[in-house]
Amino acid sequence: MSVHNLTNDEVGRYGRQLILSEFGVKCQQQLKSSKALIVGCGGLGCPAAVYLSAAGIGTLGLLDHDVVEVSNLHRQILHKESGTGVPKCKSASAACSGVNSLPTYREHHVAINSTNALSIISQYDAVLDCTDNVATRYLLNDACVILKKPLISGAALKFEGQLTVYNHEGGPCYRCLYPVPPAANTVSSCSESGVLGVIPGIIGTMQAQEAIKVLGGMQGSLTGRLFLYDGLSFTTRVVKLRPRQPSCVVCGDTPSVTELVDYLEFCGVSSADDKLSLNKSTGMSRISPTDFKNHYRDKSKRHLLLDVRPCHEFDICKISHSINIPLNSLEKITKDELLAKISQNAYSINGGDNSGITSLQSNAGHYCLYLSSWK
Structure with a gap:
């Protein structure tokens, strides 16, 4: 015997949430008839x-252009060691199907961009932003509006996470809060700043919770509010966001952005995943790992x-033989003090954030090499 359009198997499987008065059969039915897209099958997704x-x-749609790497496994809990090299959307789909074979799973092994976002998102009822770059956040926001x-937007970095719901029940969109993107060199990702593995787990779980509430027609979603979590001090806050802005260029009364644009250009980055790009305006030179290795191994030349x-x-x-002077210490000494310690041939090795030493590198004629490329 079935209850409404739920089968006996579904009643048995979902029974613990069906008996919740705030959820019940109605919400379960709505959830069953809903389609959700997760963009980013990583720590949050x-x-x-x-x-x-x-x-x-x-x-459930699962979108990610990347493949599984061992460095993902401390936080991306659906993937396996044996799945290294497998597309993340395929790996996540297989893992979810092993938990529940009843939903329909759609795998999108593509990079979402201005040309395909509308056609993909139009197939779904809600989107979960589980990415970690600003350009994609603006892209998903505009497409959803x-x-x-x-x-449903989540973020996690270091020991902190945050979560909110945009473009729902008259609430603001992402552009209402951030009409102008931050400078590209002020934004970091997990690969640059790090993250404790459980933090995206906490926030990603809460994204699922908010998606269930939104799709199930429940009350109390985080629209118009921002949840903040600090795992290091174990504190949480919920702050009220500014309301939807009538002047917003996307969701306002007279929007000027009615189609998707080039969001990499809008955010001032050459590629959403190319964190090693240097701003041409800095005037810095760049040397390849191979060329540097050849120079460094040349015993006839002195190097620092x-x-x-x-x-x-x-x-x-x-x-x-490298010398470690952290950037925050480097910024406290004068250029003359630094140049007294290094020669004009010195090479500067930088892990990602070179904004603080641009003038020193330009004037001293140094080069920038990224350790992630060194072997």
Whole structure:
């Protein structure tokens, strides 16, 4: 015997949430008939995906252009060592299907961009932004506003996380709060600043919770509010956001942005995943790892390697005979003091944030090499 359009198997499977008076059969049915898209099958997307799957979502779309790497596994809990090299959307789909085979799973092994976002998102009822770059946040926001889809947005970095719901029940969109993107060199990602593995797990799980509330027609979503979590001090806050802005260029009364644009250009970055790009305006030179290795191994030349990463990163890995002067210390000494310690031939090794030493590198004629490329 079935209850409404739920089968006996579904009643048995979802029974613990069906008996919640705030949820019940009505919300379960709505969830079953809903389609959710998760953009980014990483630290946030993995827990969001498995909990939406387990809760009984009707259709779950999983979008990610990347493949599984060992460095993902400390936080991206759906992937396996044996799955190294497998597309993340495929790996996440297989893991979710192993938890609940009833939903329909759609794999999108593509990079979402201005040319395909509308056609993909139009297939779904809600979008979960589980990415970690600003350009994609603006892209997803604008696409969801244009298509009138709610956007459940999460972020996690270091020991902190945050969560909100955009474009839902008259609430603001991302552009209402951030009409102008931040300078490209002020934004960092997990690969640059690090993240404790459980932090995206906590936020991603909460994204699934908010998606269930939105798709199930429940009350109390985070629209118009921002949840903030600090795992280091174990504190949480919920702050009220500014309301929808009538002057917003996307969701305002007279929007000027009615189609998707080039969001990499809008945010001033050459590629959403190319964190090693240098701003041409800095005038810095750049040397390849191969060329540097050849120079460094030339015993007829004198070299000084200046590594400006924090001490704890220097302790993880370093090139022999390099000197560690963290950037925050480097900024406190004068250029003359620095130049007294290094020769005009010195090479500067930088882990990602070179904004603080641009003038020193330009004037001293140094080069910038990224350790992630060194072998």
